[in-house]
Amino acid sequence: MVQVVFYEKPGCINNRKQKKLLEEAGHSLDARNLLKADWTPQSLRPFLGDEITGWINKSHPGVKSGEVSLDYSQPEAVLAQMCADPLLIRRPLMDIDGQCLQGFEADRIDQMIGLTRLPQEDIESCPKSHSRDGCRMEGQ
Incomplete structure (x- = not known):
């Protein structure tokens, strides 16, 4: 095991x-x-797949309400947002x-x-x- x-x-x-x-x-x-891990784009990226929309926790209250804006054409910006708000991480x-x-x-x-x-x-x-x-x- x-x-x-x-x-x-x-x-x-x-x-x-x-x-x-x-x-x-x-x-x-x-x-x-x-939520308490010290994420950086470099430490988080190895966990994530190629499809950027699959990185995100769709149940995040801000994502559901539209308060959180994610520009999927800017993966580095999305990574930075995820590190700042780990609840965004699927x-x-x-x-x-x-x-x-x-x-x-x-x-x-x-x-x-x-x-x-x-x-x-x-x-x-x-x-x-x-x-x-x-x-x-x-x-x-």
């Missing part, structure tokens, strides 16, 4: 389900607070034996390191995304 560094938003329902799947498969987790971020991933694509993770079961429900989309506020940081 492998060591997984798992950057999460504490209290996130889906992150809890994702960690449970990894632990059930016998993987060791080093859970870290995504989660989880995972470092699995040096391979950095964003999001929880269960099939891909199963192929990489193995899972004992695949989720029967969507554990990527925020279950609170239907609410006006979506997921907020504690204290907000």
Whole structure:
């Protein structure tokens, strides 16, 4: 089994389900607070895929309300915004034996390191995304 560094938003329902799947498969987790990590564009970029719109937490209250403006034609500016407001980062971020991933694509993770079961429900989309506020940081 492998060591997984798992950057999460504490209290996130889906992150809890994702960690449970990894632990059930016998993987060791080093859970870290995504919102308190000292992100820079250089430290964040290895986790992100090629599709810039996939970098963003669509449940972020400012994104949903239109208050947060992201210019997807300017990836460096978007990275800077994500570092300044980590709630913008789609989660989880995972470092699995040096391979950095964003999001929880269960099939891909199963192929990489193995899972004992695949989720029967969507554990990527925020279950609170239907609410006006979506997921907020504690204290907000």
